[in-house]
Amino acid sequence: DGGITQSPKYLFRKEGQNVTLSCEQNLNHDAMYWYRQDPGQGLRLIYYSQIVNDFQKGDIAEGYSVSREKKESFPLTVTSAQKNPTAFYLCASSKYSSGGRQPQHFGDGTRLSIL
C-alpha cells in the first residue's frame, strides 16, 4: 500500500544537538511538506518542496533545514539554533497541481522532545 512513512515515532534530543527526522513516500507525489504541531496552535508550515533539488521556506523555517535529493525522500534537520524544538512534526505529500486543489496526505508524525 502506498503511503508516507515517518521515523522515528519518538525522538529525544540533547541541548546543542542536531537531529534529523526521516520522511519517505511511495505515492509518486511531486510535492512534500513539513509541518510543526503545537498544542492549541494547529499546524504551521516549516518547509516545502515542489520538485527534486528545490525547496522553499514556510512560515517558521528558522532553526530547521531540509534536502530533497530524491523524489521519495524529504528529511528535516532540527538544528541547535531551534530554541524550542519540542513538538509533533508531520510530513505530508501531494500531487502537483495549479490552484492547490490536490489534498495532502500525511504521515503518522514524529514526536521530538528535549532531554
Place this chain on the structure above:
Amino acid sequence: GDSVTQMEGPVTLSEEAFLTINCTYTATGYPSLFWYVQYPGEGLQLLLKATKADDKGSNKGFEATYRKETTSFHLEKGSVQVSDSAVYFCALSLSGGGADGLTFGKGTHLIIQP
C-alpha cells in the same frame, strides 16, 4: 495574509447528537477548502474537500458546503458516534502556481460521550 478560524473546543456531545463545527476563512484569492481529522497519536487524514463555490464535500456521514458569500466551510454530521471523537482541522490552499502548503485552523477537539 490567509487565515482560517475555527470554533474553539473541546466540543462535547452525546452519541447520536447533531454536530456542527464552524469554520470561516480569509483569503486573498479563491481557495480550495479541506477538513482533516486527527486521531490521538496519529497524523492527519483527509475527511473531505471542496474546490469551488457551492461545492459540497462529503465523507463518512460528514458534510461541508463551500460558501463564498459568507467565506465559510462548516462541518456537519447528523448523528455522531463515539468513534468520531478526534481533533478536526479546517484548512485552505491558495496556490496559484503549484503546491505551497496548507493554512490550518487551530483545530477543534470533539468528544462524543456514550
